[in-house]
Amino acid sequence: ILLLSIFISKALFCIIPNCNGCDSSGNTCLYCRTGFFLSFNTCQDCSLKLSCASCDPYSDACWICESGFVKLGTGCTDCEVANCKKCVAGITTSCEECQPGYYRDSSSCILCSSKTDCQTCKTTSNECLICNPGFYPTNQNSQCSSCSGISFCSSCSQTAANCLVCQNGYTPNGNGGCSLCSSFRPFCDICSSSSPSCSLCALNYFPQNGVCSY
Secondary structure, X not given: OHHHHHHHHHHHOOOOOOEEEEOOOOOOEEEEOOOEEEEOOEEEEHHHOOOEEEEOOOOOOEEEEOOOEEEEOXXXXXXXXXXXXXXXXXXOOOEEEEOOOEEEEOOEEEEHHHOOOEEXXXXXXXXXXXXXXXXXXXXXXXXXXXXXXXXXXXXXOOOOOOEEEEOOOEEEOOOOOEEEHHXXXXXXXXXXXXXXXXXXXXXXXXXXXXXXXX
């Protein structure tokens, strides 16, 4: 109750507009309302600071700059790297995060489509997150490789080295690759290309409930 009374009295007797707390005289602002910054004993609207998204109510500094700008001193300045969403703090020539559709390579932002068969990139590194159909990310996700690189694979995931559909006589083995149907179902010649359910068995055997019966 005492702390609340002190806060109310500070705000009540503060004669400075948009100030949330003055000293005991009521003439010196200690901190401003949210959305304002303190400058020479006045509270200024944060929008007066160019490209600043959030201000420090206790000083004239910008807390958070808008996208594409970087903090420099108490204000914000342009990030000099083309297609950069966020520069490294205090460094206008080094990008930390690129705009969507671009990936970060050293301090530059490069179009994701410049990566062969890559659909979606990570904006903070040179990784490909989603490859085009028929391809999957490899080599620490820095490039895309054909599903055919997975032995006996017809169709794979676009986000990982994981075969989804195998060639006839093979089925996904749970480790990303393809294995012979017979390794999962004894006496099975042909099974589902996406699961180990057998559809054609060896001579003298017949499929029943996904397995081969004698």
